[in-house]
Amino acid sequence: MNILKVNGISKSFEPGVYALSDVSLALEKGEILGVLGPNGAGKTTLIHTILGLISPSSGWVEAFGIRLSAQTRAGILRRMNFASSYVSLPLTLTPRENMMVYALMYGIKDRAARCDETLGMFGLEKLKNKPSRTLSSGQMMRLALAKALINDPEILLLDEPTAGLDPEIARKTRQMLKSLCSERGMSVIYTSHNLWEMQEVSDRVLFMKGGKVLMQGRSADLLGSYGAKNLEELFFKALGEDK
Amino acid sequence: MKASHVAAVALRQLYLYKRSMARLMEVVYWPTMDLLLWGFLTVYLRRTSGQNMPKFVSYFIGALILWDVLFRAEQGISVSFLEDMWSRNLINVFVTPVTMAEYLLGLIVISFIKVAAAFVLLSVLGWALYSFSILKLGASLLPLVLNLTAMGWAIGIFTTALILRYGLEAEILAWALGFVFLPFSAVFYPVSVLPGFLRAVAAFIPASHAFEGMRAVISGARFPARELLDATALNAVYLALSLLFFRRIYRVVIDRGIIPKIGE
Numbered sequence A: 001m002n003i004l005k006v007n008g009i010s011k012s013f014e015p016g017v018y019a020l021s022d023v024s025l026a027l028e029k030g031e032i033l034g035v036l037g038p039n040g041a042g043k044t045t046l047i048h049t050i051l052g053l054i055s056p057s058s059g060w061v062e063a064f065g066i067r068l069s070a071q072t073r074a075g076i077l078r079r080m081n082f083a084s085s086y087v088s089l090p091l092t093l094t095p096r097e098n099m100m101v102y103a104l105m106y107g108i109k110d111r112a113a114r115c116d117e118t119l120g121m122f123g124l125e126k127l128k129n130k131p132s133r134t135l136s137s138g139q140m141m142r143l144a145l146a147k148a149l150i151n152d153p154e155i156l157l158l159d160e161p162t163a164g165l166d167p168e169i170a171r172k173t174r175q176m177l178k179s180l181c182s183e184r185g186m187s188v189i190y191t192s193h194n195l196w197e198m199q200e201v202s203d204r205v206l207f208m209k210g211g212k213v214l215m216q217g218r219s220a221d222l223l224g225s226y227g228a229k230n231l232e233e234l235f236f237k238a239l240g241e242d243k
Numbered sequence B: 001m002k003a004s005h006v007a008a009v010a011l012r013q014l015y016l017y018k019r020s021m022a023r024l025m026e027v028v029y030w031p032t033m034d035l036l037l038w039g040f041l042t043v044y045l046r047r048t049s050g051q052n053m054p055k056f057v058s059y060f061i062g063a064l065i066l067w068d069v070l071f072r073a074e075q076g077i078s079v080s081f082l083e084d085m086w087s088r089n090l091i092n093v094f095v096t097p098v099t100m101a102e103y104l105l106g107l108i109v110i111s112f113i114k115v116a117a118a119f120v121l122l123s124v125l126g127w128a129l130y131s132f133s134i135l136k137l138g139a140s141l142l143p144l145v146l147n148l149t150a151m152g153w154a155i156g157i158f159t160t161a162l163i164l165r166y167g168l169e170a171e172i173l174a175w176a177l178g179f180v181f182l183p184f185s186a187v188f189y190p191v192s193v194l195p196g197f198l199r200a201v202a203a204f205i206p207a208s209h210a211f212e213g214m215r216a217v218i219s220g221a222r223f224p225a226r227e228l229l230d231a232t233a234l235n236a237v238y239l240a241l242s243l244l245f246f247r248r249i250y251r252v253v254i255d256r257g258i259i260p261k262i263g264e
Helices: A043-050 A073-077 A095-105 A111-121 A137-148 A167-184 A195-201 A219-226 A231-242 B003-019 B021-048 B056-086 B090-094 B100-130 B134-170 B173-180 B196-202 B206-218 B225-255 B258-263
Strands: A002-014 A017-028 A032-036 A058-063 A080-084 A155-159 A187-191 A204-209 A212-218
Touching: A002 A043, A002 A187, A017 A043, A017 A058, A017 A187, A017 A212, A032 A043, A032 A167, A032 A195, A043 A058, A043 A080, A043 A155, A043 A187, A043 B258, A080 A137, A080 B090, A095 A111, A095 A137, A095 B003, A111 A137, A137 A155, A137 A167, A167 A187, A167 A195, A195 A231, A204 A219, A204 A231, A212 A219, A219 A231, B003 B021, B003 B056, B003 B100, B021 B056, B021 B100, B056 B090, B056 B100, B056 B134, B056 B173, B056 B206, B090 B258, B100 B134, B100 B225, B134 B173, B134 B206, B134 B225, B134 B258, B206 B225, B225 B258
Parallel strands: A032 A187, A032 A204, A080 A155, A155 A187
Antiparallel strands: A002 A017, A002 A058, A204 A212
C-alpha cells in the first residue's frame, strides 16, 4: 500500500531552470527509501516539497490518500515528521523543553512521559535538563531525531540525519529506524551522501541529478542491472551515463 | 484553530525568557533605563521652567509608559519570530501541524505577556520615582493600552512578513520600523506642534489619537471618546491590512521556496 505518492512534480524558481523535473515516487508502508544524488540534485527540495514548504510548479503530493494542499497540510503533517542536519533546535532551551514544545505542537497526550521516552531512545536522559547549547553537534542531531519521533510518525523525512554522528551512534540510529519500520510500519525517506549507509538502511533507492530521477528500484535489482558491486559504483556509473 | 498549538508557540518563547538574561533585559532593563533617564530629565526641565507646565511630568511619564506598550507589542511579535530564525528552528516549526494563523496568534500571546510585564514594571517605577500614577487615566487606561498594543501588533505582523520574505537582511526593521511612527504619533508633544502636512499624516496614525486622548485625560478635560474611536477604527483597518499582507507574503514565500533558504 502506498502511504505517500509524489506524481510528476516539477519546480522552477526561474524560467527554464528546474530544481525538480517530473519527479515521481511512491513510498510503501514500512519502507525506507534512500534518495541519492550529488549536491544540487534536488534531494532537499524534494523533501521540502513533500512537507509543503515549497509549492510545486506542477504535479502533486498525496499522503495517506489525501492530496497535499493548504487546507489538508496540517492534518497530513500531524502524521509526519522531519529531521535535518541543516536545521537546529533552540539552543537556549534544554532538550526536554524543546521536546515539550514539539509534543504540544503535535498534540501528544502524555507529553512528559513521551518526551522522556524519546530522549531515552537516543541516550539523552542525562542531558535532558542542560541547555542544548552545551550539547555536541552529534548530541544535537540525536535531539533532532528524538524530536522527529515525538509523534510516532507514520512517515519520517530525514535529510542527512547521520551527518555529525559518530559511527557507533549512526549505526544504532539506522538500526533503530529499521526496527521502527518493521515493528510499527513507519515509512522513511532518507537522504545521505554516505552510500554505504544507504546500502545498509534502504529497502529501495532513488538516484537524482539536476532535479531529475535517473533511476529507482531495489538496491539489489539496480546493482544487478548495472553490473555494479555496490551503491558507490552504481552512483558513479549512473552519473557517468547521464553525462 | 487549536489552543495547544498556540500555547506551544508561546511556551517556546517563555522557556527562552526563563533562560536568557539578554531577553529578560529586553523586557526589564531597557524600559527601566528609558524611564530613569527621561523621567529625571523631565523632572529637571519642570523645575527649571517654573510652573509654566504643571502637567509636564505626567504627560511625559505617561507618554513614556504608553509608548513602551506599543514598542513591546511590536517587538513581541517581530523579535519572537526572529528568535526562531536565529536558532535555525523555523523549518522545524513550519513542518508541524501548527498553522500560520496559530503561529501568529502564539506570537501575539507572548507579545501580550511582554507588554503586561513591562507595563506593570514601568507603572510601579513611575509611581515610586515620580509620584505618577498611571491609574490617573481612569476608564480610558484600558482602551488606550489596547489601542497602542493593537497598533504594535499591526506593525509587528507587517515587519514579520517582510522578514519572512527577505530574511535576516530585514531584521533591522524589527527595531527600526516602530520608531518611524514616533515623531508623527505626537507621543511627547501635541499634534498641534506638527506642521500642517505632518498633522495630516498624524491623523492616519492610531497612536497620535491615543496620545492626544491621554493628554486630554491628564489635563482633566474629558474622557477621550472621539480619540479612542478614531484610534480603534484605524487599528481595525491596519490590523486587517497587516494580516492580508502577511498572508500574501506567505504565499509568495511558499511559491518561491524561501522558507528553507531563510530557515537553515
